[in-house]
Amino acid sequence: MDCIFCKIARNEIKTEYVYEDSEVIAFNDIKPQAPAHIIVIPRKHIEKPDDLNKDNSRIMQKLYNAALKIVELKKLTTDGYRVVLNCGKNAGQEVAHIHMHILGGRKFAWPPG
Ligand code: AMP
Ligand code: ZN
Numbered sequence: 415m416d417c418i419f420c421k422i423a424r425n426e427i428k429t430e431y432v433y434e435d436s437e438v439i440a441f442n443d444i445k446p447q448a449p450a451h452i453i454v455i456p457r458k459h460i461e462k463p464d465d466l467n468k469d470n471s472r473i474m475q476k477l478y479n480a481a482l483k484i485v486e487l488k489k490l491t492t493d494g495y496r497v498v499l500n501c502g503k504n505a506g507q508e509v510a511h512i513h514m515h516i517l518g519g520r521k522f523a524w525p526p527g
Pocket of ligand 1: 418427429441442443444445446453499506507508509510
C-alpha cells in the first residue's frame, strides 16, 4: 500500500523510532511544530479516526498507553503538552493513516488556529 506511515512501519522508509511495541510505533515529526513533536501510529493501516469501530478502537488505548510512556520519556509532564488527532479535510489531515500528534516544549494557544 502506498501509505507513507505504512512504509515507516514496515521500515521501508528508515526512521528512528522514539517508541515501538508489537502494535504501535512513534517517531519524530519531519516538520516539527514544537520543540517536541512526536507522531504515534498503529502498525496496522486505519485511514482516519472515523474508521474506528467497536472491533478496532482498542488500538486507541494502545496509542494512548504509548503516548503516556513517551511524555514521561521526553519529560513533558511537568509543563504540559498537547495531544492532537486531525480528522479529515477541515482539520488538515494530510496523511491518511490514523496518527496521534504529541506536541510539547512550548506554550500552545487555545482555541487552536
Ligand atoms: P496530519 O496533518 O495530522 O496528517 O499530520 C501528518 C504529519 O506527518 C505532519 O505533521 C507531517 O510533518 C508528518 N510527516 C509526514 N511525513 C513524515 C515522515 N516521513 N516522517 C515523519 N513525519 C512525517
Ligand atoms: Zn498506512
